[in-house]
Amino acid sequence: MTANAVPHVKLSSGLHLPMMGLGTSQFVNHQGASVPNLKGTREAVEYAIDIGYRHVDTAYSYGNEAEIGTAIRNKIQQGVIKREDLIVTTKLFHNLHRADVNNVDFRTPDLVLGSIKKSLKNLQLDYVDLYLIHAPMSYQFIVSDEKIGYVTDANGNRLYDTVDHADTWKALEELVDLGLAKSIGVSNFNIRQLQHLLDNCRIKPAVNQVENHAYLMQPQLWNKTKEELVLTEDPIVGEVAKRHSKSPTQVLIRYMIERGRVVIPRSTNPVHIKENFEIFDFEMSKSEMSKLDGLDRNLRFFPFTQFKDAPQFPFND
Numbered sequence: 443m444t445a446n447a448v449p450h451v452k453l454s455s456g457l458h459l460p461m462m463g464l465g466t467s468q469f470v471n472h473q474g475a476s477v478p479n480l481k482g483t484r485e486a487v488e489y490a491i492d493i494g495y496r497h498v499d500t501a502y503s504y505g506n507e508a509e510i511g512t513a514i515r516n517k518i519q520q521g522v523i524k525r526e527d528l529i530v531t532t533k534l535f536h537n538l539h540r541a542d543v544n545n546v547d548f549r550t551p552d553l554v555l556g557s558i559k560k561s562l563k564n565l566q567l568d569y570v571d572l573y574l575i576h577a578p579m580s581y582q583f584i585v586s587d588e589k590i591g592y593v594t595d596a597n598g599n600r601l602y603d604t605v606d607h608a609d610t611w612k613a614l615e616e617l618v619d620l621g622l623a624k625s626i627g628v629s630n631f632n633i634r635q636l637q638h639l640l641d642n643c644r645i646k647p648a649v650n651q652v653e654n655h656a657y658l659m660q661p662q663l664w665n666k667t668k669e670e671l672v673l674t675e676d677p678i679v680g681e682v683a684k685r686h687s688k689s690p691t692q693v694l695i696r697y698m699i700e701r702g703r704v705v706i707p708r709s710t711n712p713v714h715i716k717e718n719f720e721i722f723d724f725e726m727s728k729s730e731m732s733k734l735d736g737l738d739r740n741l742r743f744f745p746f747t748q749f750k751d752a753p754q755f756p757f758n759d
């Protein structure tokens with residue numbers, strides 16, 4: 443498999459986005475806590491680039507931008523890629539939506555500009571290809587020891603902020619003008635929130651990154667409840683996988699790409715990273731595709747329940 447074999451979608455910004463990228467979000471340790479697996483992330487990104495991945499997804503909040511930056515720099519220095527060969531996405535943290543900070547006790551003149559500069563420094567890059575508002579909920583923030591954290595009340599509840607997304611978006615548009623982000627977009631926005639941006643923007647959001655898989659196809663960007671099901675153990679997926687001598691995961695990734703979605707499955711396991719990339723050498727029949735269509739049940743595995751009380755929580759309407 444080579445990088446050239448991966449299909450691309452052309453975004454409204456003109457950017458050609460490979461439909462297969464590497465996800466790198468936080469990892470869970472043996473006690474169940476979320477921790478970035480830093481060495482694992484660097485090695486995974488280097489291996490993925492070696493075997494042809496040209497699209498990497500991260501976020502300020504994943505805490506691994508510096509390791510990803512090192513991986514990219516290593517691969518450029520080794521002559522495996524040039525900067526322009528690789529699409530790098532990162533995201534604006536939930537509590538940095540404020541473009542102007544007149545009412546906020548913080549010294550950075552512009553939180554959005556300050557945030558991307560921090561990410562670019564971590565990534566050792568001059569620009570990112572895609573910069574996304576990570577989620578629509580905005581929160582008040584505090585900075586201590588150079589780290590950005592949530593402001594909480596006496597009971598430990600996070601304090602919301604009420605920033606109009608259109609204001610944050612204007613600050614993102616300026617990042618494009620400054621050449622710091624080639625394309626800008628959002629993540630986890632619902633239809634109403636997207637429409638608000640479309641009605642108030644100069645540059646259209648190029649992307650809305652959302653949870654998406656055969657159990658949650660979101661034809662209209664909609665969702666309901668979570669159930670305990672394992673998608674890779676679904677008998678229909680297993681039957682299709684067996685017929686093509688592929689793994690259930692390969693069938694599920696291929697299915698999403700066939701349905702026009704850009705995918706970023708995460709792995710630090712080289713066997714999985716390779717397996718996830720080896721999906722362009724088989725084709726599913728129409729009847730297999732329609733059986734897989736039948737799996738959709740509005741099932742969200744990543745429901746952001748910790749933010750469900752926020753006024754801008756996207757998954758209530």
Ligand SMILES: NC(=O)c1ccc[n+]([C@@H]2O[C@H](COP(=O)([O-])OP(=O)(O)OC[C@H]3O[C@@H](n4cnc5c(N)ncnc54)[C@H](OP(=O)(O)O)[C@@H]3O)[C@@H](O)[C@H]2O)c1
Nearest residue numbers: 465466467499629651691706707708709710711714717718
């Ligand atoms: N914008 C947002 O709010 C948001 C939210 C969630 C995720 N994301 C992005 O989407 C990416 C993907 O989501 P995710 O990380 O939550 O979950 P995911 O990619 O759906 O699943 C990751 C898990 O699947 C395993 N895996 C990967 N390939 C496999 C294979 N071929 N066979 C068996 N197991 C396999 C990985 O383990 P191994 O490491 O052992 O392979 C890991 O435990 C994230 O990394 C992040 O970049 C964005």
